[in-house]
Amino acid sequence: MQLAMVGLGRMGANIVRRLMRDGHECVVYDVNPEAVATLVAEGATGADSYADLAAKLQTPRIVWLMVPASITGQVADEVAAVLDRGDIIIDGGNSNYRDDVRRAAALRERGIEFVDVGTSGGVFGLDRGYCLMVGGSDAAVQHLEPILRTIAPGVGEIERTPGRDGDLAPEEQGYLHCGPSGAGHFVKMVHNGIEYGIMAAIAEGLNLLENADAGVREAEHSAEIAPLEEPEFYQFPIDTAKVAELWRRGSVVSSWLLDLTAAALHANPRLDGLAGRVSDSGEGRWTVKAAVDVGVPVPVLAASLFERFASRDEDRFANQVLSAMRLQFGGHQERPAGDVLEAGGRKVDEG
Numbered sequence: 001m002q003l004a005m006v007g008l009g010r011m012g013a014n015i016v017r018r019l020m021r022d023g024h025e026c027v028v029y030d031v032n033p034e035a036v037a038t039l040v041a042e043g044a045t046g047a048d049s050y051a052d053l054a055a056k057l058q059t060p061r062i063v064w065l066m067v068p069a070s071i072t073g074q075v076a077d078e079v080a081a082v083l084d085r086g087d088i089i090i091d092g093g094n095s096n097y098r099d100d101v102r103r104a105a106a107l108r109e110r111g112i113e114f115v116d117v118g119t120s121g122g123v124f125g126l127d128r129g130y131c132l133m134v135g136g137s138d139a140a141v142q143h144l145e146p147i148l149r150t151i152a153p154g155v156g157e158i159e160r161t162p163g164r165d166g167d168l169a170p171e172e173q174g175y176l177h178c179g180p181s182g183a184g185h186f187v188k189m190v191h192n193g194i195e196y197g198i199m200a201a202i203a204e205g206l207n208l209l210e211n212a213d214a215g216v217r218e219a220e221h222s223a224e225i226a227p228l229e230e231p232e233f234y235q236f237p238i239d240t241a242k243v244a245e246l247w248r249r250g251s252v253v254s255s256w257l258l259d260l261t262a263a264a265l266h267a268n269p270r271l272d273g274l275a276g277r278v279s280d281s282g283e284g285r286w287t288v289k290a291a292v293d294v295g296v297p298v299p300v301l302a303a304s305l306f307e308r309f310a311s312r313d314e315d316r317f318a319n320q321v322l323s324a325m326r327l328q329f330g331g332h333q334e335r336p337a338g339d340v341l342e343a344g345g346r347k348v349d350e351g
């Protein structure tokens with residue numbers, strides 16, 4: 001099939017490569033001409049404007065947007081302006097499903113189909129394939145089936161779920177028509193909410209392991225730091241990188257996120273160069289908002305989102321309020337920063 005890709009960054013370029021590898025024809029556009037030139041050298045057809053892109057596509061045209069979510073609306077409008085009735089716009093970025101619902105309705109009035117495809121796989125997707133969560137009309141999604149099947153991972157080495165037999169269902173191949181417009185990004189939003197929770201659980205657990213020798217360090221600094229009640233129980237100099245590697249094999253918590261964690265710790269055990277200010281792109285917030293809207297408890301997902309905010313010092317005023325209250329009720333002074341002692345990686349302040 002033929003498809004145009006708008007946005008040739010970390011995701012879009014490799015999706016194009018995966019499509020071309022399977023014989024699909026790709027027309028490519030990016031505001032960065034170098035990104036276009038790179039893919040043209042690999043066999044794609046370059047476009048230097050949306051009009052040029054539309055002219056190079058057979059009808060019904062298929063245009064996949066893989067741009068930052070913040071500009072997807074603007075790009076979708078610009079692309080729609082050069083399309084005709086029956087053409088299809090796909091949004092593969094991490095857009096808010098609410099925008100899809102609105103955008104699909106507006107484009108439907110002009111006879112243009114809008115399909116939202118929540119895409120998971122990151123920079124490894126070229127070879128592993130991308131898990132695709134699709135929202136849109138039955139007709140449009142059926143038309144896109146050959147493209148979805150190529151981009152998705154396929155069955156790979158994953159054994160079939162017991163009880164499933166006969167023809168392979170799309171979800172067994174890594175793509176799923178989840179429902180009407182917005183449903184794909186709704187499922188991807190929740191996927192990313194879960195991602196936050198799993199990431200936070202791994203990070204918290206490994207941090208506890210990093211501090212399992214607090215009793216040893218306590219002895220080294222016994223004159224200086226607040227006493228650890230039972231230092232004899234915290235005498236374990238555990239190699240966190242090795243435990244992460246270990247857990248990849250046969251453990252209940254093995255997962256791709258743990259694989260990536262083990263790789264990062266093996267390459268850089270102290271994680272030097274990372275400040276630990278954790279960004280968020282929106283999906284975690286939207287997940288919590290949706291949960292509030294429908295009255296569903298998501299305490300783990302919410303806590304992991306708030307943990308990211310705290311990592312960026314967004315809890316500073318709350319902590320100042322805490323210190324102010326201690327000062328008020330007990331006359332407890334905050335210790336000056338230089339006087340805060342390190343104990344096993346913890347900040348100890350008993351002022």
Ligand SMILES: NC(=O)C1=CN([C@@H]2O[C@H](COP(=O)(O)OP(=O)(O)OC[C@H]3O[C@@H](n4cnc5c(N)ncnc54)[C@H](O)[C@@H]3O)[C@@H](O)[C@H]2O)C=CC1
Pocket residue numbers: 006007008009010011012029030031032035066067068069071075092093094095119120121122123281
């Ligand atoms: N990086 C990741 O692991 C994943 C990213 N996503 C989503 O995929 C989308 C793209 O992400 P990345 O590839 O990581 O971003 P990126 O920043 O690597 O690439 C974005 C590309 O869009 C181009 N671009 C910007 N404005 C444009 C415009 N007006 N017209 C045409 N091209 C334009 C940029 O030049 C760049 O090449 C985002 O919505 C992101 O949230 C989804 C899943 C995973």
Ligand SMILES: O=C(CO)[C@H](O)[C@H](O)COP(=O)(O)O
Pocket residue numbers: 094119120121122192195279280281282283284
């Ligand atoms: O969709 C993804 C992975 O599934 C993207 O990598 C996403 O950007 C990660 O979300 P955040 O930036 O909020 O950590």
